[in-house]
Amino acid sequence: MIKRTWDFLGDVRLSFWLLLAAAALFLAGMFHSTFDYSYFRAMNELRIQDWLARELPSRPGANWWLPLLLCVLFFLGVNTVICTINRVIALFAGQKRSGYHFLQSLLPSIVHLLFITVMIGHAITATAGSWTRRPLTPGEQVVIDPSVPPLAVHSIRDTYYPDGSLMANRIRRTEVIFKGENTLAIPLSFLESVSYHGYRLQLDMVKHKKEPIADATVKPKIVDNEICNKAETFRSVERRRESSQQLLILAIRDPGLPVILTAFTLILIIMTWYFLSLAVTRNGTGENSAPGTQGN
Amino acid sequence: MFTTGNHFFLYTAIGLFAVSFLLYLLKTRAAGFIVLIAGFAMYSLYLAGRGWLAGVFIPNPVVEGPYLLPWCLAVISIFAVARGDERSGLMLVPLLAFSAGALFYARGIIPPTPNKLTPWATAFFVTEVFAHALFYTGAFRAAVFLAQKERADVFHGYLVWGFVFYSVAQVTGAIWCYLGWGNTFQWGPRHMSSACIWLIYAAYLHLRFIPGWNGGRRAWYAIAASTALFALSWSSYLHEMTFPRIGG
Numbered sequence: 063m064i065k066r067t068w069d070f071l072g073d074v075r076l077s078f079w080l081l082l083a084a085a086a087l088f089l090a091g092m093f094h095s096t097f098d099y100s101y102f103r104a105m106n107e108l109r110i111q112d113w114l115a116r117e118l119p120s121r122p123g124a125n126w127w128l129p130l131l132l133c134v135l136f137f138l139g140v141n142t143v144i145c146t147i148n149r150v151i152a153l154f155a156g157q158k159r160s161g162y163h164f165l166q167s168l169l170p171s172i173v174h175l176l177f178i179t180v181m182i183g184h185a186i187t188a189t190a191g192s193w194t195r196r197p198l199t200p201g202e203q204v205v206i207d208p209s210v211p212p213l214a215v216h217s218i219r220d221t222y223y224p225d226g227s228l229m230a231n232r233i234r235r236t237e238v239i240f241k242g243e244n245t246l247a248i249p250l251s252f253l254e255s256v257s258y259h260g261y262r263l264q265l266d267m268v269k270h271k272k273e274p275i276a277d278a279t280v281k282p283k284i285v286d287n288e289i290c291n292k293a294e295t296f297r298s299v300e301r302r303r304e305s306s307q308q309l310l311i312l313a314i315r316d317p318g319l320p321v322i323l324t325a326f327t328l329i330l331i332i333m334t335w336y337f338l339s340l341a342v343t344r345n346g347t348g349e350n351s352a353p354g355t356q357g358n
Numbered sequence: 359m360f361t362t363g364n365h366f367f368l369y370t371a372i373g374l375f376a377v378s379f380l381l382y383l384l385k386t387r388a389a390g391f392i393v394l395i396a397g398f399a400m401y402s403l404y405l406a407g408r409g410w411l412a413g414v415f416i417p418n419p420v421v422e423g424p425y426l427l428p429w430c431l432a433v434i435s436i437f438a439v440a441r442g443d444e445r446s447g448l449m450l451v452p453l454l455a456f457s458a459g460a461l462f463y464a465r466g467i468i469p470p471t472p473n474k475l476t477p478w479a480t481a482f483f484v485t486e487v488f489a490h491a492l493f494y495t496g497a498f499r500a501a502v503f504l505a506q507k508e509r510a511d512v513f514h515g516y517l518v519w520g521f522v523f524y525s526v527a528q529v530t531g532a533i534w535c536y537l538g539w540g541n542t543f544q545w546g547p548r549h550m551s552s553a554c555i556w557l558i559y560a561a562y563l564h565l566r567f568i569p570g571w572n573g574g575r576r577a578w579y580a581i582a583a584s585t586a587l588f589a590l591s592w593s594s595y596l597h598e599m600t601f602p603r604i605g606g
Contacts, residue, residue, distance in 0.1 A: 074564055074567045074568055075568050077561075077564050078561050078564045078565065078568060081557050081558075081560050081561035081564065082557070082558070082561050084553075084557050085553075085554045085555075085557035085558045085561065086554075088550045088551075088553045088554040088557065089550070089551075089554045091545070091550045092547045092550035092551045092554065092590075095545060095546050095547050095550060096547040099546065099547070102545050102546065103544075103545075103546065105545040106539075106541050106544050106545055106546075107540075184542075184543060187541075187542065187543075193540055193541075223412075223414055224413075224414055226413055227412050227413035227414040228411075228412040228413050228604045228605050229412045229413070229414055229416070229469060229604070232469055233471075233472060234472065234475070235472055236472060251472075252472035252473045252475075252538070253472070253473055253475070253476050253537045253538060255537065262540075264537075264540055265473075266473075266539070266540070267471065267472075267473075312540045314540045316536075316540075316541075316542075319536065319542065322532065322542055323529075323532070323533070323542075326528070326529045326532070327529065329525065330522075330525060330526055330529060333522055333525065334522060337518055337519070337522060341515075
């Protein structure tokens, strides 16, 4: 009985159908989130158990796919582990290859274990991460967490695109200077996060819907015809920010992030190595010129 | 030149791709290859010019999916010729088909917000669109296989490398998303459609180990997967056509 269950859970046919089932459930989630974008956007900043406890009973029609997806991903994880164990046992039992070739034959199993690690990393993020947003106004204080010293918004400075370009009235870069404890200045820009008492701080912006761009195809008069020279002449001015653009600070705690990034990077390196070595081996024997023509 | 009349390069490039295909049909392969290279050079100039459409260089329009896809398909075609692939001329069919898509797509650029201006975004789009190009090429070669014109290994190789590129895109995309929005994965349509495509092709890779899934059945799967990819990615591209654009 145990052996039959083990064989069933470790069958590659089950892997195939679980992968397709997960794809179908993501597709269902995609359709729901397309038609209810704002509703599902809120899910990105809540722990998944909190979301399910709050939203599944109140809107089961919109969330039905989520518990199913989590179940399928769980079984996919179990299936991957069992498949990998079976394969590694078989490889060690019938080991007749040289050291390098034996290592090469182990690579797909290592990739599968790393895939499990990525899934665990996502599970850690989804169940233990925290995301806190606060609006930013110059001169005001921001409290991220009562246990962390507050930050004072010292200044907000926008850099705009050059005047001669079609992007002239648009923000290229925003820098916010905070004053933390001991009046230490902390600069923060989009895409450049900083660490603060265990949080990762980032800038974010909420844009309310505006009218379509009028006369967008009509270029403003360009004084200097050498536009290449204007590429770096961004103007740093205290221009009034549009009322539709609310600047926010996002404080993140994501314990799954290092796990996800490390495992994913290793997967890429190993996968590329594996398929390249296969292609080289096959080309060397003249058996076939197509790249990566052999699976694991 | 890049900001005025830039689209001339696009029309010329597509014309050259069509001439190259014609030369392939007429069995003048060397001439066809030279014309293909000329078309590729023109298309590269067009893409570079898209970066200047707003009067200041922005990389995002250069790597916009519908425009980058024919360029990637041209790279794959050139690579196939260089490897001595006898059926490389047939690969001009998907190139011409997606060039037609670029021909009718919105010309202007979507003004990027500051959190979209990072090399990670560029890396994401390049790897993602390259993966799409490999998946479409794989599906096309699968169709050629079904017409009993070549071995199953050929289309399988393209799908494997498409999967590698698509996985790279998931990593670069996750890093960009974290830097820009604070999550490596978002519960939104774009991320869920990417996850769906990745899983469909991950399932494909497992088919070689399932008894009964011979080359013919796998070829049908590859064609079905590329149909799903086309529906998902082009529904997104068509939606982006409705976004406010500037220039072009």
